[in-house]
Amino acid sequence: MPSETDPADPEVPDLVDAGKLGTLPQTARGKRTxxxxxxxxxxxxxxxxxxxSRLVDIAAEAKCSIGSFYTxxxxxxxxxxxxxxxxxxDMLHPGTGRIEATDDPIAIIAASNRAYFEAFRRNAKLNVLLQQVAAVDPRFRDMRRARSEAFVARNSRAIRDLQERGLADRDVDPELAAMALSGMVARLAYDVFVIGGPETVEDVVATATRLWTNALGLTEPVLRAD
Structure with a gap:
């Protein structure tokens, strides 16, 4: 189940190695460059x-010299x-934490799906880039897999919470359900916002939320437009 929890949660690994970000600037001018x-x-x-992509093209796009790049x-x-x-x-949803007894799980699913689809649409080209890099860089692929596994683990815990509260089908395997439903949402986002389709964000939010709630045996979602 996507959510709007903190992406900096220590349970979720970073997508990149924080020690490989280049040199950090000490001046305002350096930061601008x-x-x-x-x-x-x-x-x-x-x-x-x-x-x-080429470094000279990056430098040219930034209107600076290749020497400045290497600084x-x-x-x-x-x-x-x-x-x-x-x-x-912004571009990767953070998974979900535990659902408290006072929360409306359908509202959480709907709001979280909306946040995910809107973020994916804003960063569709960058999400395509992630797939390209993962195909050629095993280290990046491993970090991306670890992050994805952390989200699935969180979602499976949330599903288990719903089962324990009697709100979700207890016969559903929470780990497999989390994997299947998370994969479904990710593929739907790719097909609509990368490959292209007539559907709007409202369409995909409504459909994904209904599939989530039906799969878990929850009641029919009631979605409200922004």
Missing amino acids: RDALIAAARTVFERDGYVD WFESKDEVLAAVLHEAQS
Whole structure:
């Protein structure tokens, strides 16, 4: 079950190695230059793909010299890590914590699905980039897998909470359900916002929430437009 809990929770590993973010600036001018390079790198990575992107193009996009690039980053890997470090809290949903007895689980599912789909839509090109990097970098692939497993573990605990409260089907395996439903939401987001489709965010939120609640044996969701 997606949620709006804190993405910096220690249970959830970072998507990138915090020690591989390049040199941190000590002055306002240095920060502006480094920020410009990170923004430029995101533009180039999303436009050209990770494998085909070039450092000279990143420097040109940032309107600085290649020498300035090397002041802050040693490689394409480092500037990519900086891009993902800045974007990860927005582009990856943080999973869900325990659902307290006073919470409405259907409202949580609906709101959390909305947050996930809207974040995916904002960062659709960057999510495609994640797949490209995972295909060529085993270390990044392992970190991404660990983060995904942490989200699934959280979701399975939330499903188990619902079962213990008598609100969800007790015959559903919480771990497998978390894997299946999380995968369904991720694939739906990719098909709609990357491959392209006529559906709106409202459409996918309503459908994903109904599938979640039906799969867990919850009552029919009642969604309210923003």
